[in-house]
Amino acid sequence: MSPLGIGVLGASRIAEVAIVGPAVELGHRLVAVAARDRGRAETFADKYGVERVLDSYQDVIDDPQVDVIYNPLANALHAPWNLAAIAAGKPVLSEKPFARDHSEAVRVARAAEAAGVPVLEGFHYFFHPVTRRAFRMAGDGELGEIRRVEVRMAMPAPGDDDPRWSLDLAGGALMDLGCYGLHIMRSLGSLGLGDPAVTRARAELRSPGVDARCDVELEFPNGATGLSTNSMVAPGYSFTLTIIGSAGEAFVHDFIHPAADDRLTLTTAGGTTVEHHGTRPSYSHQLEAFAAHVQSGTPLPFGVDDAVANMALVDAAYRAAGLEPR
Numbered sequence: 001m002s003p004l005g006i007g008v009l010g011a012s013r014i015a016e017v018a019i020v021g022p023a024v025e026l027g028h029r030l031v032a033v034a035a036r037d038r039g040r041a042e043t044f045a046d047k048y049g050v051e052r053v054l055d056s057y058q059d060v061i062d063d064p065q066v067d068v069i070y071n072p073l074a075n076a077l078h079a080p081w082n083l084a085a086i087a088a089g090k091p092v093l094s095e096k097p098f099a100r101d102h103s104e105a106v107r108v109a110r111a112a113e114a115a116g117v118p119v120l121e122g123f124h125y126f127f128h129p130v131t132r133r134a135f136r137m138a139g140d141g142e143l144g145e146i147r148r149v150e151v152r153m154a155m156p157a158p159g160d161d162d163p164r165w166s167l168d169l170a171g172g173a174l175m176d177l178g179c180y181g182l183h184i185m186r187s188l189g190s191l192g193l194g195d196p197a198v199t200r201a202r203a204e205l206r207s208p209g210v211d212a213r214c215d216v217e218l219e220f221p222n223g224a225t226g227l228s229t230n231s232m233v234a235p236g237y238s239f240t241l242t243i244i245g246s247a248g249e250a251f252v253h254d255f256i257h258p259a260a261d262d263r264l265t266l267t268t269a270g271g272t273t274v275e276h277h278g279t280r281p282s283y284s285h286q287l288e289a290f291a292a293h294v295q296s297g298t299p300l301p302f303g304v305d306d307a308v309a310n311m312a313l314v315d316a317a318y319r320a321a322g323l324e325p326r
Contacts, residue, residue, distance in 0.1 A: 071083075
């Protein structure tokens, strides 16, 4: 199939690993980029071989050689520019979270469905073999009856001017990190545990309304429990997934960056084994799946309804922590 022409909204830090590297690996074209500061867009284009710099995000969306849009803007800008791309008939790979809250997610999802335009929320971790293996273990009974799921995410504090600290831009630890943990809980729920519900949440604030840390406890209909811990003020990076069952425990060492650590440790009554599932980046697996869907209709593992449900759970967690949704 012909390479896809990709338009990039903004010159974000995440774009190098999330879209530039995968596009180069898979042979797709980086056609256009725009940023609020044209100089940043020009630097980005020079560094990564983007074909041209345009004056605005809308210009990127309207470019006739752009087939799909990659949207890594600040959280509050995901929905507005996803809607603009949908209106132009351009499929969107949107960074998570899908929107600032559940109601905004519903607007985007309904627009995408009405227009028949694919929009994928970028939960790249889901596409990597190490995650797929952990989920299979949970779903096929290899771990026995699932009793506990823990997702622990931590990172050092971003700079003071980072949009993740802005309430207006829908920042916060639960938005940036916790959306992953809640997505994992829901994904495991679909394998037989049932839909998880938030039972308790506790937030530590950086500024009014903006959580530097947020821990969320959940319960599944079968009685299993879940814990999602999220800190943007930790000494270092750590992104682990633990699934505990009556017959064993699966531990994914770094589900966000499996290219750096692709281990899954399985512990059962028979002992402990360490599996390796490949250091190809999860973002490459994601773009490969997205491109196959756009070009040939290959089904994706989740769509816009999943994004709506995930934002509903994010909102519920904020309310449980005594905060308003973004």
